[in-house]
Amino acid sequence: MLRVGVDVGGTFTDIVLERTDSSGQQVVVHKVPSTPADQSEGVVRGIVEICGLAGVAPSQVDAVFHGTTVATNMVIERNGAEVGMLTTRGFRDILHMARHKRPHNFSLQFDVPWQSKPLVKRRNRLPITERLMPPTGAIEVPLALDEVKAAAELLAKRKLDAVIVAFLFSFLNDEHEQTAREILAAAMPDAYICTSSEVVNVMREYERFSTCAMNAYIGPKTALYLNRLEARLRQSGISADVRIMQSNGGISTVEKSSKLPVGLLLSGPAGGVIGGRWTGQASDTGNVITIDIGGTSADISVIQGGELRIKNPRDTEVAHLPVLVPMIDIDAIGAGGGSIAYLDPGGAFRVGPRSAGAVPGPACYGNGGTEPTVTDAQVVLGRLDPEQFLGGDLKLDRALAERAIKTHIADKLGLPVVEAALGILKIINNNMALAINANSVAKGIDPRNFTLMGFGGAGPLHANALADLISAKDVVAPLHPGITAAMGLLVTExxxxxxxxxxxxxxxxxxxxxxxxxxxxxxxxxxxxxxxxxxxxxxxxxxxxxxxxxxxxxxxxxxxxxxxxxxxxxxxxxxxxxxxxxxxxxxxxxxxxxxxxxxxxxxxxxxxTVETLKLPDLPRGGRTNPDAALMYERETIFDDGHAVDTPRYQRAKLLADDVIVGPALIAQHNSTVLVPPGRKAVVLGHGDIRITRAPASPGAL
Incomplete structure (x- = not known):
């Protein structure tokens, strides 16, 4: 059996390959730059490359599991389909009125997104005479077929991409919606058509209408992407089954995901949480706060007693628009390695949410970026070695990082470059700590009883500082931090x-x-x-x-x-x-x-139940600061501002029960684990690393 998991992030696309046969098991991980213009290009290139690394032909792949941000990006960037709507006469403006509530009651400037950027423009919302009555869904007023036909002809003339049918009380009886759908399909055979009873068959007309509108808004492009992905895979000789990660933590088929793409809105972050739960189980840790820090965002979730938390229906929204589909309780903020540091018009020092993304990326990438980012700060402080980034596949330029911080932050604030870099990390860490507390303390979770699991490419660099800020009991860095979301795809159902x-x-x-x-x-x-x-x-x-x-x-x-x-x-x-x-x-x-x-x-x-990823046990080492894994020492600046000669260890050469006493950096292809002074890292059975406070030496004050 040969399976591949692919998770697309804002900066990198992460891939994991698992092969299991009579000769044993092989697990290979890989990263390639994301291709925002068409994610399928990076996905297929990554799969072909990882097959080469594993020494297998692409045609041998049996299944591809995919987490995607295509649907989410459409909503955030507001570049979805032009949608039409048939709705019960008298209820045309439900999508505009919503619940007559403003997210910020006393803000005169706050933009109300369902009014300023509606999923369905008012001129495309057409009323139809019909009425069903609760509690049985009995037909009070028959459907006006002539009105439906006239509306279908008008929407066809406007050449709309998609149309929804959303009638009052259709969750009790969908007869009128299905009849209208058939008429629309005949008049608009190429349009993406869906009914509210098919998308979310529950009460509350505003939320039901909004969810159906969201499904149609993202439907055409999501279906096009999934079909294009399958076509690219076939062109590359990959005839594997394709499964897509959903917002509820499960996987679905391409056919089902194309029909109900609204279930993919948290597809990307969900894989990370699943991977975090799986890592927690492997490290005998049931209570976990996960933070997935990539290039663009940080995604936060809580796993209690080994169970995922599903959001309350009142909180399931995307870009302030209600979406009544089950979602893992994940909070996302604009904080990642690519988050840009700047001074706002009032002179305040801020970091994020704007990101340098994959292109041009941080200044140290040398791709034309000139603004300082979190990654640039890590390079300046010696926490990322330029020649070790992505295993040396991407060389970083420390001089460019220093110049960006000096020009945009240090000189303007009258600070040394090192202090400005420390300030960037302090601000971004406090932003993330506030978000973690909002997802834990504010919901009755005491972080002192939880392990903080930092993953994503940048997670293990920030995890210890975040654990201190939220008072978590310890830190776990997964075996492949930068690939954890992709690995989660291979352990879901x-x-x-x-x-x-x-x-x-x-x-x-x-x-x-x-x-x-x-x-x-x-x-x-x-x-x-x-x-x-x-x-x-x-x-x-x-x-x-x-x-x-x-x-x-x-x-x-x-x-x-x-x-x-x-x-x-x-x-x-x-x-x-x-x-x-x-x-x-x-x-x-x-x-x-x-x-x-x-x-x-x-x-x-x-x-x-599907096949799940299994990792082999590492041979036991039991060594302390093993010389066999030591690469070299280099000066590194920690949060106290002091430069310390700090050893670098190669993670691939660490064995189970090995202990690394900080300060130290543990390097691997997809991430770097920071072990600050006063901490010790213990390698667990599968290669995950647990970091705790090192006991004080005898006689220490």
Whole structure:
């Protein structure tokens, strides 16, 4: 079996190859520059190159697992499709009004994105006479077919890329939406068409309409990208199955991802969190705060007890637009190796969120960049050796880094270049620490009981400083920090989620209501089973989790509660209530166990077990500062501003239980691990590194 994981970042594309056969196992990692104009170019080039490094032909690849930022970038850059919309008459402006709430109530300057940059322009939102009525979805006013046909002809004349159909209460009855879809498809055969009941079949018309609009906005280009990727792979002799990482931490097919690209909006960061959980399991660490620091952004998540956190539906948004799809709880900020340091118009010293990206990149890359970045600061301080970056594949120019910091920061503030470089790192580290606390402390997580796992190319350079700022108990640097997100792609599961809206008081269910709920769950599981049939997943590899999304009667938003595997009955419904109370207490700090609970949505999460990446155990070393791994010593400046002669160790030559006492740098192709003075690094069984405070020497004050 030969599998490849590919994760596309803003600066680099990371690739991992695993080959398992009768002769044993081989794991190879690689990095290539990203190609923002067309990510598929960098993806395919990276796969072909890593096959060469592994000594295999591209045609031998059996599966490609891919994490992509194509969908997310479209939303951020607002360069998606021109979308049309058919909606219930009287509700044309739902997408404009939203919830009548401003993200910042007292800011007169804040831009309201759903009004200033709408996913569907008002002139393309066409009202249609029809009306369904709750609670059954009964047809009150029949669909005006002549209006649908006229609207379809008008949208076709405008040559729109995509059209959505979003009618009121279609989550109860999708008959009108499906009829309108058929008429649109006949008039606009080349358009990307989707209905709200297909994309997100749940209540709340604004969020449902917005999610459907988002799906259509990113749909045409995402489908084009995925099809182009498959075509490039075929042209390169790679006929492997392609699987795409989703926002919920599962993988999906190209066909499913093209139809529902809204599920890919956190595709890139999700792989890193999955890889972080897998590394935590390998290092016997269940409580982990992950921070994936690449060239452009830092992605933060919390893994508690080995479990991923899924965002509450009220928080699932992208670029301030609600997206009602399950997402791993990840916060992203503009902080990475390429983050640019500058003085704002008021003279304040700032770093990020603007990034030098892959092109031109930091000044030290020598590709024309002149503004100072975090990477330039690391070079000036001696924490990145110019000849060791990417294993020597990319030579850095320290003089260019010093010139950029001196010109743009040091001279303007009257500081030495070294102090300016330290200032860049101090600012970016504090920005990241505030974001980590917002994702942990603000949500009831005490970082003192958690390991901070820093990965991405820049993660292990910042991890110790961040651990000090948030008071984490220790630090773990994965075996291949710069490739962790790509490795996460090889340890995730095939995953689909299916929903049905219901509005039922849990403690007032009778036999008829129990029968209706169980029938809905069976229908959802049948949908999942049909998808697995299309994917060729055998029965014993399939797993189904049943979830009731509940709230107190009158509460605004719901939380996920686990349901029994067997049918819901009067004898076991209290297990659902107990699960809801526990989740509510964890999220809000309290639970009212005497109050009535309402089930809002039934959800089935269908997963399929796939082959998972396995790393071999390292031979045991047990050495301290082993000479066999030592490369050389070089002056390095740490946070106290003092220059120290610091040894460099080659990570590939470290063995299990080896100990490196700081100060030290541990170099490898895809990252550099910084071990500051007063710390010690211990190599774990698979090659991950745990960094803790070194015990004080006897007699030390």
């Amino acid at each position: 095939l995953k689909y989620e299916y929903t049905r809206s219901v509005l039922l008081a849990l403690d007032k269910l009778g036999e008829a209501e129990f029968a209706a709920v169980n029938a809905q769950l069976e229908a959802l599981m049948a949908e999942a089973a049909a998808q697995f049939d299309r994917d060729g997943i055998v029965a014993d590899k399939r797993h189904f989790a049943r979830i009731a999304e509940c709230r107190y009667v009158g509460q605004g938003f719901e939380l996920r509660a686990a349901m029994p595997d067997e049918p819901l009955t009067a004898a076991n419904w209290r297990a659902v209530a107990k699960s809801f109370f526990a989740v509510h207490k964890q999220v809000y700090g309290h639970a009212f166990e005497d109050q009535s609970i309402e089930v809002v949505t039934l959800r089935v999460v269908a997963t399929a």
